[in-house]
Amino acid sequence: DVEFLRSVMPPTTDPAFFQFLLQLDASRVTLRSVPEGSVVFARVPLMEVEGPLAVVQLVETSLLCLVNYASLVCSNAARFRMAAGQRGSCWRWDSGEPRGPTGGSPPLATPTSEVSVCCGVTLQHLTHTHTHTHTHTHTHTHTRAPSPCTGGTWPSGFDLTSNVQAGFLFGIPVTGTMAHSYVTSFTSLEEVWPQVYAGGGQRDPEPVDLISLTKGLLTRVCELLGAEAGRVHEGELAAFLSYAAAYPHNFLSVIDSYSVGCSGLLNFCAVALALCELGYRPVGVRLDSGDLCSLSVDVRRVFRRCSQHFSAPAFDSLIIVGTNNISEKS
Numbered sequence: 001d002v003e004f005l006r007s008v009m010p011p012t013t014d015p016a017f018f019q020f021l022l023q024l025d026a027s028r029v030t031l032r033s034v035p036e037g038s039v040v041f042a043r044v045p046l047m048e049v050e051g052p053l054a055v056v057q058l059v060e061t062s063l064l065c066l067v068n069y070a071s072l073v074c075s076n077a078a079r080f081r082m083a084a085g086q087r088g089s090c091w092r093w094d095s096g097e098p099r100g101p102t103g104g105s106p107p108l109a110t111p112t113s114e115v116s117v118c119c120g121v122t123l124q125h126l127t128h129t130h131t132h133t134h135t136h137t138h139t140h141t142h143t144r145a146p147s148p149c150t151g152g153t154w155p156s157g158f159d160l161t162s163n164v165q166a167g168f169l170f171g172i173p174v175t176g177t178m179a180h181s182y183v184t185s186f187t188s189l190e191e192v193w194p195q196v197y198a199g200g201g202q203r204d205p206e207p208v209d210l211i212s213l214t215k216g217l218l219t220r221v222c223e224l225l226g227a228e229a230g231r232v233h234e235g236e237l238a239a240f241l242s243y244a245a246a247y248p249h250n251f252l253s254v255i256d257s258y259s260v261g262c263s264g265l266l267n268f269c270a271v272a273l274a275l276c277e278l279g280y281r282p283v284g285v286r287l288d289s290g291d292l293c294s295l296s297v298d299v300r301r302v303f304r305r306c307s308q309h310f311s312a313p314a315f316d317s318l319i320i321v322g323t324n325n326i327s328e329k330s
Contacts, residue, residue, distance in 0.1 A: 020054075025055075160174065179254070186238040197245050218270035221266055231262045249281070250283055260290070272315070286321040
């Protein structure tokens with residue numbers, strides 16, 4: 001680092017300056033601040049730093065970036081929380097690298113992304129009431145923390161995060177999501193594993209041919225909705241089936257990898273109905289593109305039709321999660 005500074009600074013720079021830099025440390029620096037997540041009134045200092053001027057000036061930029069970025073994220077998250085109200089749940093999903101104090105490289109290389117593009121909001125308020133409450137107390141002493149983006153959303157009222165380290169360090173409830181890359185990695189039903197679901201179901205312990213059961217239900221769903229079965233993407237169905245077999249209690253699918261109306265929603269309904277027949281309760285769907293509000297209304301309408309036609313009351317409580325390009329205005 002010092003050699004780089006030698007190469008970019010004027011040749012008239014005193015060589016003793018570089019030796020001074022090599023010997024710098026923060027042993028004489030004192031930092032006082034309000035606890036992270038505290039409510040602070042106007043004109044109350046967030047942070048006070050005392051020490052040798054040169055050292056304090058060197059850390060000034062990093063400290064300002066840490067505080068200002070976290071404050072920005074927290075304020076943005078608070079707007080999401082207020083917009084979602086008590087009937088919506090806000091989830092923090094870490095899918096990319098944020099701007100921040102490390103230039104997109106968090107200290108522990110934990111995957112993170114900006115709130116404006118990564119948060120998920122359950123669109124329950126469009127259709128029915130859903131409350132989500134967490135009470136958790138956790139104390140942990142640590143020297144390094146995950147991205148300030150994750151830490152900044154939690155004090156503002158976000159319910160969940162997919163940053164596992166944030167869950168470990170701060171006791172934030174963790175969640176996850178099915179990725180588009182997972183869905184598109186499947187091409188046919190031959191890739192479904194297991195082909196026969198050995199776990200049977202909660203109602204029937206005998207092994208079940210989940211593929212045959214789902215294909216039959218898919219035909220019936222297409223007939224109910226007047227959809228063309230030939231346009232349904234087989235690889236997407238295979239991905240949903242494999243996921244459902246692995247997580248029958250936590251089946252939440254992203255349904256816009258190809259087409260929501262022509263494939264994703266149909267495949268989800270078929271697999272979800274199969275889970276219902278086996279005694280499980282599917283969780284819901286995720287919308288990651290398009291007009292989220294309009295699509296969520298259409299999806300809810302289909303859920304209600306399936307609930308009535310197939311006598312599947314679990315479809316009445318399916319959640320719809322909206323992600324991507326979300327703002328408090330949308």
